Amino acid sequence: MSAGWRKSFEALLNQDRKDGAPSGNAGLTAAPSRAPAWQGFRPLRVSRKVRESSNVTSLVLEPIDKQPIAAALPGQFVVLRLGPTPAPTLMRSYSLSGEPGASFFRVSVKREAHGAASG
Structure with missing residues (x-):
């Protein structure tokens, strides 16, 4: 296994846990986003x-x-x-x-x- 993959897996194993459950890979979780400025297409x-x-x-x-x-x-x-x-x-x-x-x-x-x- 490459050093990069090894480091990623070690980070997942050592991450903070929320309520005893893994919190997930921070780089892969959905970032909070704002709602679109408008729905659909605007001319x-x-x-x-x-x-x-x-x-x-x-x-x-x-x-x-x-x-x-x-x-x-x-x-x-x-x-x-x-x-x-x-x-x-x-x-x-x-x-x-x-x-x-x-x-x-x-x-x-x-x-x-x-x-x-x-x-």
Whole structure:
């Protein structure tokens, strides 16, 4: 057994116990999370495109209903439902790349030669 696996198993054996039961591997337990800012999909429009490099474009997304959006947290992402096109609807997850507290979402998309959504 490798030293890394041995250390992981030893940590599990030596961990604090809650009410006599193992508390689980802290690295594998679900982290507490906040509720989504809204349920389902919310219509957004591309209000601006910024060419960052030859193959990366940032899109500024604003809500069509002009209602405020939730403040983005570091590491947060959005799932975009792309359409309508003749092809089936695509859904893609993009990390938010804008500044915290902005009144819009910003995502940066790398164009891939065979990417179904990046074009």
